Amino acid sequence: MKQAPAAPESDRRTSRHRHDREIVSLAVPAFGALVAEPLFVMADSAIVGHLGTPQLAGLGIAAPLLTTAVSIFVFLAYATTAAVSRRVGAGDLRAAIRQGMDGIWLALFLGAVVVAAVLPAAPSLVGLFGASDTAAPYAITYLRISALGIPAMLVVLASTGILRGLQDTRKPLYVAIGGFTANGALNLGLVYGAGLGIAGSAWGTVIAQFGMAAVYLTVVVRGARRHNASLRPDLAGIRNSAQAGAPLLIRTLSLRAVLMIATAVAARLGDADIAAHQIILSLWSLMAFALDAIAIAGQAIIGRYLGAGDAHGAKQACRRMVEWGVAFGVLLGVLVVAARPLFVPLFTNDHTVQHTLLPALLVVALTQPVAGVVFVLDGVLMGAGDGPYLARAMLVTLVVFAPVALLVPTLGGGLTALWWAMALMMTVRMLTLVLRARSGRWLVTGASR
Structure with a gap:
């Protein structure tokens, strides 16, 4: 009888240890992926900075615009994570992946809308930031080219949400590291090797972003086929994801x-x-x-x-x-x-x-x-x-x-x-x-x- 209270305490310790293991296994790779993402802009800044002050100033104007255009849609990751993880908990992996595909289709639609808006508006957007006459052309060039990668980045957000919902934060870490490495190599080659200047930096980033999206889509499509989940767009599901x-x-x-x-x-x-x-x-x-x-x-x-x-x-x-x-x-x-x-x-x-x-x-x-x-x-x-x-x-x-x-x-x-x-x-x-x-x-x- 004297040892009876020990059982609840033992259960609490076991529960805490279980939660600790889950938190660490998910949080540590997630932190690595989160830190890797801003390195894209840092790498671009380091490479473009050696082209000259006007080019770096142009990047300094265009980069925040692009970051904002992507970050306001971060709900693609958050909402998808919540929806997918619920279905994982319910034991329905087929529905979980189907839910994630709705998020990806929504990402593609939103990405296309943003690109259609940014391309013609690039000079006006740059002008709002008071860009100098020397920096403005570089900012417009970088913004217009890099905007083409926005659909890919939104797909990355939605796909990251799918994998997080499936309790997998390691693959997003690996993709982020690979994307950062490819971005750096491509930028160096296109900016200096091909002599494309700031346009080369933008194209290198776009190529790396589409490469990341392709890797994610490959992983998701394989999972969908494994669990016999449909890949076709479902208007009701896309509407629910948006809501x-x-x-x-x-x-x-x-x-x-x-x-x-x-x-x-x-x-x-x-x-x-x-x-x-x-x-x-x-x-x-x-x-x-x-x-x-x-x-x-x-x-x-x-x-x-x-x-x-x-x-x-x-x-x-x-x-x-x-x-x-x-x-x-x-x-x-x-x-x-x-x-x-x-x-x-x-x-x-x-x-x-x-x-x-x-x-x-x-x-x-x-x-x-x-x-x-x-x-x-x-x-x-x-x-x-x-x-x-x-x-x-x-x-x-x-x-x-x-x-x-x-x-x-x-x-x-x-x-x-x-x-x-x-x-x-x-x-x-x-x-x-x-x-x-x-x-x-x-x-x-x-x-x-």
């Missing part, structure tokens, strides 16, 4: 609006402030990749549990992933503080920028545990297919953040005050997500929500 992704699109656009407002406010504060802000944003994005890897694991694991009808298992997994998020947030915050004398000089030797940067950086470090909770619960609710709530919560966050951030230039406090506004934004996100998680309303079981 499931629409709330996540609203969420993503609201988040992008937060970042744009923050950058606009920083620009109004002065050159030193905007320079310091860009450094912090780069660091913040890198830390976001680490936390987002846990969120991706959450999408796949939660969807599978709910698809299997195991609401209790989903709740336990959620609790364990939140613990991981907090722990990693604390670790990242400590690393930021401890390593700041080492990495700050790598970005700038300007003492004014450094002086502006350091107090704001401490605010970022303090908010990393909050960010850990936010990223994890964001992934959990995505995996549960709770997109409409995520859209509403992010709109509320935007409404709270925008007036506070816009008042910073008037009330004073500089960049540090702006990043306190960002901390407020993350806190509001955390509160809305924690309230939803504790309500249990996201625990909807079954092969579809």
Whole structure:
């Protein structure tokens, strides 16, 4: 009788260890794939930078436009992961792959629409960024050529969602590494070997992107044939995929609006402030990749549990992933503080920028545990297919953040005050997500929500 209480504790330890193994097996490769993706732009910048300042300036204008055009459709990965993992949990792999094919067809349709819009609008889009007369032609050239790769990148997003839903984050890692390697080799050969200049860089990236899409499609088609799943477009299924992704699109656009407002406010504060802000944003994005890897694991694991009808298992997994998020947030915050004398000089030797940067950086470090909770619960609710709530919560966050951030230039406090506004934004996100998680309303079981 005295040993009876040991059994529940033993069960809890076993459950934690099982969740830990699942999280690590999915999150570590996902982190590698997430970090590999921005290396495309870094490689292009390094290669184009040696052509001259006008060419690099042109790339600096075109690259953010392309990144935005792709990132707003990230719901293709998130919504597909949730839908596929539910069907995996329900034991219906044929329906899981069929659901994923609907996401791929939607990606091709959206990609074609974006290309049709960007090609004629390229000069106007470049003009909105105030490109100089010397940089504008290079920006237009790069934008028009690279836009041809957008359908491929959207297919990559949807296919990545399929594999994540199938609990496989290793293949996306391998494809990302292969794509980055091919991109670098092609760019070097076309820019310098073939003498195509910035156009060669764009073509190299497009070829690498279509190569990645081809690899993904090969994997998906093989899986479809193995499980006798149809590859033909299904209008009802495509429409359902679009409806499931629409709330996540609203969420993503609201988040992008937060970042744009923050950058606009920083620009109004002065050159030193905007320079310091860009450094912090780069660091913040890198830390976001680490936390987002846990969120991706959450999408796949939660969807599978709910698809299997195991609401209790989903709740336990959620609790364990939140613990991981907090722990990693604390670790990242400590690393930021401890390593700041080492990495700050790598970005700038300007003492004014450094002086502006350091107090704001401490605010970022303090908010990393909050960010850990936010990223994890964001992934959990995505995996549960709770997109409409995520859209509403992010709109509320935007409404709270925008007036506070816009008042910073008037009330004073500089960049540090702006990043306190960002901390407020993350806190509001955390509160809305924690309230939803504790309500249990996201625990909807079954092969579809």
